[in-house]
Amino acid sequence: MAILVHLPSFMAVPITAALREAAPDITVWNGREAAVAEEVEAIIAWGLKPGVLPAYPKLRLVCAATAGVDKLLAARDLPPGIPVTRIVDPGQQTGIAHYVLAMALRHTRALGLYAEQQRRGEWKRHPGRDVSRCRVGVLGLGEIGSEVARMFAAIGYPVSGWSRSAKYLPGVTDFTDDDGLEAMLAQSDILVCTLPLTPRTESMLNRQTLSRLPKGAFLINVGRGEHVVEPDLVALIDDGHLAGAALDVFAKEPPAADDPVWNHPRIEATPHIAADPSYELVARQCIDNLRRARDGRELLNQVDRQAGY
Incomplete structure (x- = not known):
C-alpha cells in the first residue's frame, strides 16, 4: 500500500512528512520519479497533467490537497471509476x-x-x-x-x-x-x-x-x-x-x-494566502480514505463529479 504525493514542493514536503508520521505502515513517495508505479493506490494532488494517472494500474483513490477540486476534475484521463475526495478543514x-x-x-x-x-x-x-x-x-x-x-x-x-x-x-x-x-x-x-x-x-x-x-x-x-x-x-x-x-x-x-x-x-x-489547510489534517483524511477504499467503506468528503464539488 503506497501513497504518491504529486504537489508543488512547498506543499509536498510537509504533507509527505505528515503522512509518514501518521502512518508508518504506508509507503509514501514524494514525486513520481521515486515511486514504484505498481504499488501506488492513492495520489494526493492539486492538478494532474495528461498521462499521470494511467501510469498507476492499482490506483483506487485521488485525494485533493485542498477544498477545491476543479484542477483535478479537469484531468482528461481521470477514470470514471476512481473516486475523488477533497479536504474539509x-x-x-x-x-x-x-x-x-x-x-x-x-x-x-x-x-x-x-x-x-x-x-x-x-x-x-x-x-x-x-x-x-x-x-x-x-x-x-x-x-x-x-x-x-x-x-x-x-x-x-x-x-x-x-x-x-x-x-x-x-x-x-x-x-x-x-x-x-x-x-x-x-x-x-x-x-x-x-x-x-x-x-x-x-x-x-x-x-x-x-x-x-x-x-x-x-x-x-x-x-x-x-x-x-x-x-x-x-x-x-x-x-x-x-x-x-x-x-x-x-x-x-x-x-x-x-x-x-x-x-x-x-x-x-494577495498571493492565494487567505488560508492554508492543516497539512496534518490533509494527511489524516487521505490515510483514512485510503483505508476506507481498501475496506469498501463509504469515503469521507467524496466529490460529486457531476456537480463539480
Whole structure:
C-alpha cells in the first residue's frame, strides 16, 4: 500500500512528512520519479497533467490537497471509476472568513485610503460607514461561504447568501436560482465569492453580473480566479461603478508582470494566502480514505463529479 504525493514542493514536503508520521505502515513517495508505479493506490494532488494517472494500474483513490477540486476534475484521463475526495478543514474555513472580514473592514473603514494619506504626509478624516448599513452578499454557501456569512452576521453586517440549493443560516437571508441571484446582487454593497469553480460558475463575475451591484460596491474573491473576468472588473472600477476589489485568487498565479492588479490603486492583491489547510489534517483524511477504499467503506468528503464539488 503506497501513497504518491504529486504537489508543488512547498506543499509536498510537509504533507509527505505528515503522512509518514501518521502512518508508518504506508509507503509514501514524494514525486513520481521515486515511486514504484505498481504499488501506488492513492495520489494526493492539486492538478494532474495528461498521462499521470494511467501510469498507476492499482490506483483506487485521488485525494485533493485542498477544498477545491476543479484542477483535478479537469484531468482528461481521470477514470470514471476512481473516486475523488477533497479536504474539509474547519480551521481553513475560519482562516478564510477572517481574511474576508479583514478586507471588508479595510474597505468599510477606508483604511487603504488612510494608508495612502500617511505615505503622502496627509492628515484628513473621511466619513466612516457603519457596518449595519453595509450589506454583504455571499456567493456560495458551502462550508467556507457559510462560515463567512456567519462571521459577518455576528458583528452586525446585514448578510445575504446565494447558493444552488436553499440553506438556512441564522441571520442570513437566503437566495437561490437566477432570480435570487439578481435580487442579491442588487442589494450587495460588498460581494464575496466563495464558489467552487464549475462550468456554470466560470466567468460568472463579468461586466453584466458586476454591473448589477449598487454603485460603489466592493468585490472580495476567495473562490477561484477564473470566476472573474478581470478586464470587466478593472473597467467597472475605473468607470467608478465599483469602489474596488480584494483578490486572493487569479486565473494565472502569479499574474503576468503587466497585469493591472499589480499597480491598481483600488485593487488589493494577495498571493492565494487567505488560508492554508492543516497539512496534518490533509494527511489524516487521505490515510483514512485510503483505508476506507481498501475496506469498501463509504469515503469521507467524496466529490460529486457531476456537480463539480
